[in-house]
Amino acid sequence: MLALLDERRTNVTTQRTRLVNQLHAVFRDLVPGGAPKGLTATTASRLLAGIRPAGQVEAARKQLGRDLVVEIRQADQRLKVLTAQIAETVTATGSQLIEVDGVGPVVAGRLLARTRGMSRFATAAAFASYAGVAPVEVSSAARVRPRMPLGGDRQLNHALHIVAVSQIRMPGSAGRAYYDTKIAAGKTEKEAKRCLKRRLADQIWRLMIRDERRYAAGPGGQQEATIKSSAAGSTPTTGTSEKSLPEPATPDSTTGKTAA
Numbered sequence: 001m002l003a004l005l006d007e008r009r010t011n012v013t014t015q016r017t018r019l020v021n022q023l024h025a026v027f028r029d030l031v032p033g034g035a036p037k038g039l040t041a042t043t044a045s046r047l048l049a050g051i052r053p054a055g056q057v058e059a060a061r062k063q064l065g066r067d068l069v070v071e072i073r074q075a076d077q078r079l080k081v082l083t084a085q086i087a088e089t090v091t092a093t094g095s096q097l098i099e100v101d102g103v104g105p106v107v108a109g110r111l112l113a114r115t116r117g118m119s120r121f122a123t124a125a126a127f128a129s130y131a132g133v134a135p136v137e138v139s140s141a142a143r144v145r146p147r148m149p150l151g152g153d154r155q156l157n158h159a160l161h162i163v164a165v166s167q168i169r170m171p172g173s174a175g176r177a178y179y180d181t182k183i184a185a186g187k188t189e190k191e192a193k194r195c196l197k198r199r200l201a202d203q204i205w206r207l208m209i210r211d212e213r214r215y216a217a218g219p220g221g222q223q224e225a226t227i228k229s230s231a232a233g234s235t236p237t238t239g240t241s242e243k244s245l246p247e248p249a250t251p252d253s254t255t256g257k258t259a260a
Contacts, residue, residue, distance in 0.1 A: 002089055002113035009082040009106070016075040023068045026061050041072045095211050100203065101173040102166030110159045111204060118208035128201035131156040135194065157197075160204075164196045175200070 020039055027035035027044075030051055035044065048066060053059035087105035090098065090112065097108040121127040128134040132152020167175025175196055182192035 002086065002109045003116075005082055005086050005089065006106075006110050006113045009079065009086065012075055012078050012082065016072060016079065019068055019072050019075060023065060023072070026065045026068065030058065030061055030065070041069050041076065044069045044072070093211075094215065096207055097204070097211075100163065100207065101170055101175060102163040107159050107162055110155060111208070114153055114156045114159070115208065117212065118205060119212050121205065124202040124205035127205045128198055131160060131201055133157060133160055133194070133197045133201050135198070160197045160200055163200055164193055167196065167200075168193065 023039060023044055024035055027039075027047065031047060035047060044065065048062060048069070051058075051062055053062050083106060086109040090105050090108045093112060095108060095112060097103050097111060098105060103111075115121075115127075118127065121130060125134065130152060132150075132154065164175065167173045168179050170176055178199060179192050179196050182195050183189065187195065
């Protein structure tokens with residue numbers, strides 16, 4: 001259910017972006033300098049109300065702008081409904097993901113939808129590799145350096161990127177403190193962000209495994225053997241955040257993708 005809602009929300013967001021871009025193109029021909037960045041339906045309506053068409057062509061452009069504003073408002077309403085549905089569904093799962101700094105209902109829904117059960121991954125390293133946040137070593141002549149892989153689930157990668165950026169912008173978060181230590185150690189901002197994404201993959205793996213175990217235990221408190229056995233394995237420590245990690249334990253049965 002979360003996968004369906006997340007995909008629909010992504011499609012509507014893409015559609016809205018396209019509509020806003022079309023509206024910007026219309027304003028470039030109607031208003032000197034065009035419309036400001038961050039254009040909303042309300043701002044566009046106010047701008048259109050102040051335009052007095054000088055001819056039939058400008059009148060047609062103004063009408064097109066009005067039509068686009070209506071469609072943008074419809075997209076905004078659909079996004080509002082979808083976001084509420086995702087939040088309600090995430091709450092129903094009992095997931096503790098939303099307790100992590102930077103993880104809102106939409107990101108939590110994507111993480112749950114794309115993993116389809118964290119117990120599929122035997123270790124946090126396998127999950128990090130599947131999500132494309134486990135660095136791999138590349139060499140050029142005598143120089144060997146780590147870089148992020150080009151494969152992996154890009155939707156999961158993007159979700160972890162959002163969490164990392166959000167935590168970096170939160171001065172009191174543990175993620176910001178970890179990021180600052182990497183900067184102090186001589187890493188660039190991009191490298192420090194990659195390290196944080198790798199560490200977040202560990203944290204989210206542990207949290208979702210605990211959620212699955214608690215759900216499997218049920219009222220009686222007896223865990224299912226399948227969850228217990230599939231979650232077995234050591235979790236990488238913080239010190240391994242920049243090292244190459246193994247491939248995912250299981251490929252994505254839906255997309256057929258495997259991590260690079």
